[in-house]
Amino acid sequence: MDTQVFFIEGDGIGPEVWAAARPVLDAAVAASYGETRRLNWVELLAGEKAFAETGEYLPQETLETLRGARLAMKGPLTTPVGKGFRSLNVTMRRTLDLYACIRPVRYIEGVESPLKHPEKVDMVVFRENTEDVYAGIEFASGSDEARRLIAFLHDELGADVDSASGVGIKPISKFRSQRLVRQAIDFALATKRESVTLVHKGNIMKYTEGAFRGWGYELAEAEYSGRVRLADQPAEQGPVLMKDCIADAMFQNALLYPEMYDVLATTNLNGDYLSDALAAQVGGLGLAPGVNMGDTLALFEPTHGTAPAIAGKDIANPGSLILSGAMMLEHAGMPEAARCVRQAMNSVIIGKQVTVDLASQIPGARTLGCAAFAELLLKAVQGMG
Ligand code: NAD
Numbered sequence: 001m002d003t004q005v006f007f008i009e010g011d012g013i014g015p016e017v018w019a020a021a022r023p024v025l026d027a028a029v030a031a032s033y034g035e036t037r038r039l040n041w042v043e044l045l046a047g048e049k050a051f052a053e054t055g056e057y058l059p060q061e062t063l064e065t066l067r068g069a070r071l072a073m074k075g076p077l078t079t080p081v082g083k084g085f086r087s088l089n090v091t092m093r094r095t096l097d098l099y100a101c102i103r104p105v106r107y108i109e110g111v112e113s114p115l116k117h118p119e120k121v122d123m124v125v126f127r128e129n130t131e132d133v134y135a136g137i138e139f140a141s142g143s144d145e146a147r148r149l150i151a152f153l154h155d156e157l158g159a160d161v162d163s164a165s166g167v168g169i170k171p172i173s174k175f176r177s178q179r180l181v182r183q184a185i186d187f188a189l190a191t192k193r194e195s196v197t198l199v200h201k202g203n204i205m206k207y208t209e210g211a212f213r214g215w216g217y218e219l220a221e222a223e224y225s226g227r228v229r230l231a232d233q234p235a236e237q238g239p240v241l242m243k244d245c246i247a248d249a250m251f252q253n254a255l256l257y258p259e260m261y262d263v264l265a266t267t268n269l270n271g272d273y274l275s276d277a278l279a280a281q282v283g284g285l286g287l288a289p290g291v292n293m294g295d296t297l298a299l300f301e302p303t304h305g306t307a308p309a310i311a312g313k314d315i316a317n318p319g320s321l322i323l324s325g326a327m328m329l330e331h332a333g334m335p336e337a338a339r340c341v342r343q344a345m346n347s348v349i350i351g352k353q354v355t356v357d358l359a360s361q362i363p364g365a366r367t368l369g370c371a372a373f374a375e376l377l378l379k380a381v382q383g384m385g
Helices: 014-036 047-054 059-066 088-095 144-152 174-190 209-223 247-256 269-282 319-331 334-348 369-382
Strands: 002-010 039-041 071-074 099-107 122-128 196-201 229-231 240-246 265-268 292-294 297-298
Touching: 002 059, 002 334, 014 039, 059 088, 071 369, 099 269, 122 174, 122 196, 144 209, 174 196, 174 209, 174 240, 174 265, 174 297, 196 209, 196 269, 209 229, 209 240, 209 369, 229 369, 247 269, 265 269, 265 292, 292 334, 297 319, 319 334, 319 369, 334 369
Parallel strands: 002 039, 002 071, 071 297, 122 265, 196 240, 196 265, 229 240
Antiparallel strands: 099 122, 099 292, 292 297
16 A cells, blocks of 8 residues: 655755655565555655745645645755745645644663653653744834834833833634644543643733643543543543643753653743753754644654755754654554664664764764665664564
8 A cells, every 4th residue: 555645855954864764764664564555755846946946935736735635744944034035834834724743752772861861751742833922923113013002001011111112912722722732632542641731831821821721621621531630530530641830840840850741732932942952852953853733734844954054965864854754654554664763763873873963972973974874774674674
């Protein structure tokens, strides 16, 4: 059976990490399912390659195809510098309503970590992707809108806040909060995780962050009775525990007691900070996979950008894209192939033959180029067949 996977190569290090990743993912499918399953890769244009071929950075055809797709992967895309350009990534997420940004954070043995017990880190962050202060509703200081809002809020803000102030709006809605939390709970139930923690700043922002927390609990009680229990309920009430944590405490706890956390569901800004900070505990950007998911389409992508300073030099780490591929395989119903990719990654890293970003963290490691590192992964995967 063929599984169609649309892919966007991406800019900067995109082409080289893709050249490294595809053979590894294909080999993992072959090693796990023989001739019975195969990935059918279909390229879509976006970014600089699209501009060179079509004169557009994000052709309508690409968006239309993705709109009807279930499975896709993308490399990093440059945000063209200049007036009037919005990030292609943000445009894609908004247009396709990919409302959940999901990033697993799992320790890979051998990688340097600032934690005492990094082996206890195994979390999955679900970050709301479409609202919060990232909705981009901002008014520049001196604009009519900012002046009007400041005049309206004059008593709250204090007399020293004058029209020379920028103003931003933080929308948090029930519908968007609950669809994000629903994805996190469904994932926790499907993968037999122990808990879902709502991460928020509700102690300060009661009607936005606090509301997110409240709507999360409300959803658990209304839709997951018997499957999700709250902290004061006995274990028989459900296999998954729902709890919450204030965002600043979460950063501290994730460093001190990572074993207390499993699936995290949070608002956009908290999630942005949290997922990068957690990635740094387990190897950094070169090993951080992710997916942006809507109700039908799942768009898997590495969390790093185009890394222009190292592009074309064969030194990038393809690990993040390859591990995003493992997530894609799992999502597409090929868990054996996903396991195969992750095992290969573990064994190659334990063998201390790694790309320069990891070699600089691992004492005694030998530095390999992007292609040579992928070649080792490929051999490890083929050895599992
Ligand atoms: P970046 O992730 O490209 O680079 C940050 C640092 O990490 C750099 O030192 C880089 O060399 C290093 N790095 C990144 N990926 C690496 C890898 N696979 N192996 C080894 N080292 C790696 O972030 P940036 O410099 O802020 O952004 C560069 C461009 O990428 C910008 O145009 C930005 O808009 C874009 N970007 C795109 C995405 C995306 O497509 N999802 C995400 C972030 C940034």
